[in-house]
Amino acid sequence: MEQWVQASYTWIAVVASILLGSVFTAWSAIPKRQAYADAPIACVDDPKRPSKGVLQKARESFRTDAIGMLQEGYRQYKGQPWYVPSPLGERLMIPSKYVEELKNAPVDEVDFVATFFEMFEGRYTTMGSRSTLHPRVAKHELNQNMAMILDPVMEEIKDAFDVHLPATDADWTPVHVHDAVVNIVARVSSRMFGGTDLSTNKEWVDATINFALDGFIGAQAIKKYPHFVRPLAAKFIPALTKIKEHHATAQRVIVPILREREKAAKSGWSNSDTGKPPADFLQWMVDAAVGEETEKSFIAQIQLKLSFAAIHTSAAAPAQLLYDLCCLPQYIQELRSEISDARNSSSTGDLDKRALLKLEKLDSLMKETQRFNPLLLITFERIITKNYTLSDGFRIPANTQIGVPTQAISMDPEIYPNPEKFDPLRFYKIKQAMEAEGKLKNNAAAAGKLAFASSNHESMAFGYGRHACPGRWFAGNEIKMIMVYLLENYDFRLPGAKTGLENRPPSLCYETQYLPNPEAVIEFRRRKGN
Ligand code: HEM
Numbered sequence: 001m002e003q004w005v006q007a008s009y010t011w012i013a014v015v016a017s018i019l020l021g022s023v024f025t026a027w028s029a030i031p032k033r034q035a036y037a038d039a040p041i042a043c044v045d046d047p048k049r050p051s052k053g054v055l056q057k058a059r060e061s062f063r064t065d066a067i068g069m070l071q072e073g074y075r076q077y078k079g080q081p082w083y084v085p086s087p088l089g090e091r092l093m094i095p096s097k098y099v100e101e102l103k104n105a106p107v108d109e110v111d112f113v114a115t116f117f118e119m120f121e122g123r124y125t126t127m128g129s130r131s132t133l134h135p136r137v138a139k140h141e142l143n144q145n146m147a148m149i150l151d152p153v154m155e156e157i158k159d160a161f162d163v164h165l166p167a168t169d170a171d172w173t174p175v176h177v178h179d180a181v182v183n184i185v186a187r188v189s190s191r192m193f194g195g196t197d198l199s200t201n202k203e204w205v206d207a208t209i210n211f212a213l214d215g216f217i218g219a220q221a222i223k224k225y226p227h228f229v230r231p232l233a234a235k236f237i238p239a240l241t242k243i244k245e246h247h248a249t250a251q252r253v254i255v256p257i258l259r260e261r262e263k264a265a266k267s268g269w270s271n272s273d274t275g276k277p278p279a280d281f282l283q284w285m286v287d288a289a290v291g292e293e294t295e296k297s298f299i300a301q302i303q304l305k306l307s308f309a310a311i312h313t314s315a316a317a318p319a320q321l322l323y324d325l326c327c328l329p330q331y332i333q334e335l336r337s338e339i340s341d342a343r344n345s346s347s348t349g350d351l352d353k354r355a356l357l358k359l360e361k362l363d364s365l366m367k368e369t370q371r372f373n374p375l376l377l378i379t380f381e382r383i384i385t386k387n388y389t390l391s392d393g394f395r396i397p398a399n400t401q402i403g404v405p406t407q408a409i410s411m412d413p414e415i416y417p418n419p420e421k422f423d424p425l426r427f428y429k430i431k432q433a434m435e436a437e438g439k440l441k442n443n444a445a446a447a448g449k450l451a452f453a454s455s456n457h458e459s460m461a462f463g464y465g466r467h468a469c470p471g472r473w474f475a476g477n478e479i480k481m482i483m484v485y486l487l488e489n490y491d492f493r494l495p496g497a498k499t500g501l502e503n504r505p506p507s508l509c510y511e512t513q514y515l516p517n518p519e520a521v522i523e524f525r526r527r528k529g530n
Helices: 002-028 052-077 096-102 112-120 133-144 146-164 177-199 202-222 227-236 238-266 281-288 296-327 329-345 353-357 360-372 426-436 444-448 472-489
Strands: 082-084 091-093 173-176 379-384 400-404 490-493 508-510 513-515 521-526
Touching (some): 052 082, 052 508, 096 400, 112 202, 112 379, 133 146, 133 281, 133 296, 133 472, 146 177, 146 353, 173 177, 177 202, 177 238, 177 281, 177 472, 202 227, 202 296, 238 281, 281 296, 296 329, 296 360, 296 472, 296 490, 296 521, 329 353, 329 360, 329 472, 353 472, 360 426, 360 472, 426 444, 472 490
Antiparallel strands (some): 082 091, 173 521, 379 400, 490 521, 508 513
């Protein structure tokens, strides 16, 4: 009897939560009341006083057509602040003059982490962190040690390709390219994070991949509930339960490595192969940690969170590049020749940091592919936490979400002539022309601005200011090395050997995220003798 009563209670709880869930799903679709700055709202009937129904429709359209709405708003209101409707309420798009002012504002007034918590429902998914340990280490140690980590990264690329892209030279092998690249990048990034201890540990590598996927799925699921129901609803969302398992894996894998390293450090690293501390992110974090950051369990969870920032972001690029190159195969030989010249210029034939810089055509293609397919349509996203007045008197009310319409800017004909034309050598040609005119003499900044990893007003795919992606130079090198390996060792094509950009697998737009097509198949064949 007691058991029966208990079972009934369980069922009542489940049914009640489903009913509450669906009622509140509709309710939570209504954004909170918002205070507005003096700026027009794009994509509605009246930019100052839109009718309720039209505004609500525009907010919903943002889920699947953010790209069109942001381009329309930018075209109409470029150079001034304007709002784009979104399911969370209207987001304020700001012009470059305000970006310059806001980039140095106090972090508690112009909050970067809050946007992340909001986008990925950090309270439930654990995505995002206010710790500055990993950005600090990425900004300093990762960049300072770049030359040293490229050899192990290249070694890992070779091993990872053998496992995840085992094509033969006899037949074309069809591969779901996005999956393969995510797995390869997860291994390669893990090598930089913690050496072969992490990159060869399948449990860890899988946890880093799935942590991000479950975070994304969990965030979308929990967003359907109003705030007060979320703590209860979270218990019934499988993706959120899995996130706990990924954290447990991180603790299980990383804490023992840190203990071993602590012992080794005490003995002056006398038993290690090199007699020195390992040159990897984990060790740099141990060395840079202060106060509570020194806890091993803290470092383990930060390492997992860093994998979220590093893996799916970087994996998007080779997938998008492969889609473009399959459509425009006439560029493949040109890139192979450039790689061969760069190898010849290096004394060892290896592509070290200096030789990678010589791959200017590849860098140009990477930037052009990113211009058309950036991972995020809006960057420099921040939440203004207090009423904020800019130097020209423009007032932004507290709780406003601001951002820069990065993708729309990248299609501005005044910045990028003929912007709709995909030109793989666009940035290479600009650089060549500037060089010929002597404009690059003693002007490293001008050349740097054209590089894939640069962050400036015209190119903000990596954000801007104090929170601009500190991993972007590593990402640039990693993506280049993966592309070099692919170009040297494989032939690739779309099924049926179709070419032309009209056959390109389309990216998927989900609100501000612009993701490489996850279903597309590319056929690979090992090049003879490789
Ligand atoms: C192509 C690959 C990547 C893209 C497109 C990308 C993009 C971004 C963007 C848009 C931001 C926010 C910047 C802002 O709002 O101003 C960011 C922040 C960040 N990224 Fe990346 N990222 C990539 C790869 C990486 C890698 C490989 C790492 C680590 C090794 C990394 C670590 C970080 C960290 C730690 C932050 C937060 C910075 C802070 O809190 O100040 N990212 N990234």
